[in-house]
Amino acid sequence: MNRREALELLITLPILAGCGGGYRSFAVKEEGDILIVDIANFPNAGIATVRSKRHAFPIYVFRESSGTFSAFLGECTHKGCELQLEGSVMACPCHGSEFAANGRVLAGPATKNLLQFRTTALKDILHIHLS
Numbered sequence: 001m002n003r004r005e006a007l008e009l010l011i012t013l014p015i016l017a018g019c020g021g022g023y024r025s026f027a028v029k030e031e032g033d034i035l036i037v038d039i040a041n042f043p044n045a046g047i048a049t050v051r052s053k054r055h056a057f058p059i060y061v062f063r064e065s066s067g068t069f070s071a072f073l074g075e076c077t078h079k080g081c082e083l084q085l086e087g088s089v090m091a092c093p094c095h096g097s098e099f100a101a102n103g104r105v106l107a108g109p110a111t112k113n114l115l116q117f118r119t120t121a122l123k124d125i126l127h128i129h130l131s
């Protein structure tokens, strides 16, 4: 196994495929501070969760119908519970905060928006910048 292969982290990636489309799984690589996602495996518009070695919480990845991506850490900004996806809303099971697909607070007690990661789409590859 070479260094690149050693750095490669294969992660099961559940995809919520739009309207009731169920889940799909595919591999994600992590190289340095970048998660690498093959866009071909992503639905036209939808939500996926990926995991990184750097974070204990999932990262929610949103693809809009325009093809743009956004990614947020699934850690509630109130007291740090793991968010759960309810439709296109990220909801906190601890005290009820809700966050929109753009990471903004929809309902408290959280007052701070979610941590957003910069994303870069390069041809068929999406980079999620973890730092």
Ligand code: FES
Binding pocket: 076, 077, 078, 079, 080, 081, 092, 093, 094, 095, 096, 097, 108, 109, 110
């Ligand atoms: S930890 Fe999420 S609302 Fe309190």
